[in-house]
Amino acid sequence: MGNSFGRLFRVTTFGESHGKALGAIVEGCPAGLELDEAKIQKEMQRRKPGQSKITTQRKEEDEIEILSGVFEGKTTGTPIGIVIKNADQKSKDYSHIADKFRPSHADYTYFEKYGIRDYRGGGRSSARETAARVAAGAIAKQFLASKGIKFNAFVSQVGDLTLEKPYQELNLDLAEENIVRCPDPEMAERMISLIDSVRLDRDTIGGVITCVIQNTPVGLGEPVFDRLHSELGKAMLSINAVKGFEYGSGFEGVKMRGSQHNDTFAQKDGKVHTLSNHSGGIQGGISNGEDIYFRVAFKPVATIMQDQESVNEAGESVTVSGKGRHDPCVVPRAVPIVEAMAALVIADYLLLSKTNKLEDI
Numbered sequence: 001m002g003n004s005f006g007r008l009f010r011v012t013t014f015g016e017s018h019g020k021a022l023g024a025i026v027e028g029c030p031a032g033l034e035l036d037e038a039k040i041q042k043e044m045q046r047r048k049p050g051q052s053k054i055t056t057q058r059k060e061e062d063e064i065e066i067l068s069g070v071f072e073g074k075t076t077g078t079p080i081g082i083v084i085k086n087a088d089q090k091s092k093d094y095s096h097i098a099d100k101f102r103p104s105h106a107d108y109t110y111f112e113k114y115g116i117r118d119y120r121g122g123g124r125s126s127a128r129e130t131a132a133r134v135a136a137g138a139i140a141k142q143f144l145a146s147k148g149i150k151f152n153a154f155v156s157q158v159g160d161l162t163l164e165k166p167y168q169e170l171n172l173d174l175a176e177e178n179i180v181r182c183p184d185p186e187m188a189e190r191m192i193s194l195i196d197s198v199r200l201d202r203d204t205i206g207g208v209i210t211c212v213i214q215n216t217p218v219g220l221g222e223p224v225f226d227r228l229h230s231e232l233g234k235a236m237l238s239i240n241a242v243k244g245f246e247y248g249s250g251f252e253g254v255k256m257r258g259s260q261h262n263d264t265f266a267q268k269d270g271k272v273h274t275l276s277n278h279s280g281g282i283q284g285g286i287s288n289g290e291d292i293y294f295r296v297a298f299k300p301v302a303t304i305m306q307d308q309e310s311v312n313e314a315g316e317s318v319t320v321s322g323k324g325r326h327d328p329c330v331v332p333r334a335v336p337i338v339e340a341m342a343a344l345v346i347a348d349y350l351l352l353s354k355t356n357k358l359e360d361i
């Protein structure tokens with residue numbers, strides 16, 4: 001429980017931030033998929049720590065090793081084991097807070113739940129665990145790319161700097177051209193300066209990631225509890241530091257009338273389409289073939305380089321201050337994590353069945 005995700009396309013992760021290694025076991029990936037290891041590695045580079053001045057300076061190459069499930073470059077339908085070794089742990093950065101709880105990290109809750117915790121780097125509560133998810137998600141992405149399904153996530157807000165343009169008016173490929181991963185170059189510069197100034201203040205800041213999924217077939221999702229957006233929400237809310245999820249018109253839709261919000265159906269090239277997409281590509285929990293888009297809110301990082309009041313394991317008042325290497329803002333590195341989790345959901349739901357028509361089964 002708690003370490004696995006998905007039903008038919010299933011991933012289990014293991015490992016701690018300062019342990020020997022992290023890894024993933026991916027089950028249910030269809031056999032015969034040509035797996036490009038370099039593409040998996042590229043996703044790892046997008047997430048790895050130490051990639052720019054606005055991320056944690058921990059230096060990890062995050063090279064993956066595939067242990068099983070692939071033969072002569074193709075998946076065999078058996079569990080795919082992947083390992084990522086830790087190389088740059090600095091556990092002494094945590095010695096001074098070994099028995100203290102960092103405000104708003106997972107130290108207190110892990111300790112209360114298990115009565116024991118690996119305090120080094122936050123152990124398994126560290127976002128380092130997401131390296132394993134990105135590796136698994138990269139496999140899901142390749143499976144889905146073979147079906148024409150495409151994922152584009154990008155940073156759309158840092159603090160109160162907000163990219164107001166709708167994603168349709170942006171060149172999403174430009175997001176990978178700058179270190180903050182915002183597709184508007186001018187806004188990207190402002191976001192980078194903001195993160196850098198917050199870092200110099202020994203503080204942290206939050207942000208928003210927008211994700212767009214294109215070419216999803218009609219019919220993914222279950223109509224009641226396992227609605228497609230419920231699962232996407234669960235996937236996103238399972239990422240460290242996430243505080244909010246909205247899809248389609250989201251909270252803004254509240255301000256509209258039904259007459260403005262309804263997505264009018266029309267025929268285009270012999271197919272049913274909608275003229276607007278406030279539904280975010282999902283109606284009744286089922287994909288309707290339009291773009292699926294959603295937004296994910298991330299809080300400011302908990303570990304700050306400032307004195308903060310807290311308590312220790314004995315319940316005594318103490319002062320804690322972060323040491324070592326931390327992200328001043330998580331969103332630049334969370335972009336590939338959002339895409340990976342989205343790909344795991346779509347892969348799972350694609351296997352769960354596109355439609356429920358007898359002739360399709």
Ligand SMILES: Cc1cc2nc3c(=O)[nH]c(=O)nc-3n(C[C@H](O)[C@H](O)[C@H](O)COP(=O)(O)O)c2cc1C
Pocket residue numbers: 056104105106125126127239240241242301302303325326327330333334337
């Ligand atoms: C990409 C990424 C990087 C993160 N880097 C840090 C970090 O350097 N320091 C830190 O205290 N928290 C960091 N976090 C957040 C913590 O992992 C997270 O706050 C912690 O697991 C507690 O979970 P919660 O915030 O979801 O309650 C990061 C999160 C993400 C997604």
Ligand SMILES: C=C(O[C@@H]1CC(C(=O)O)=C[C@@H](OP(=O)(O)O)[C@H]1O)C(=O)O
Pocket residue numbers: 017048049056057058060089090093120121122125126127128129131240324325326327
């Ligand atoms: C190592 C990564 O990020 C880490 C995420 C993290 C946290 O608390 O989430 C805390 C820091 O860990 P450490 O003190 O060991 O450097 C970050 O560097 C990674 O993402 O690979």
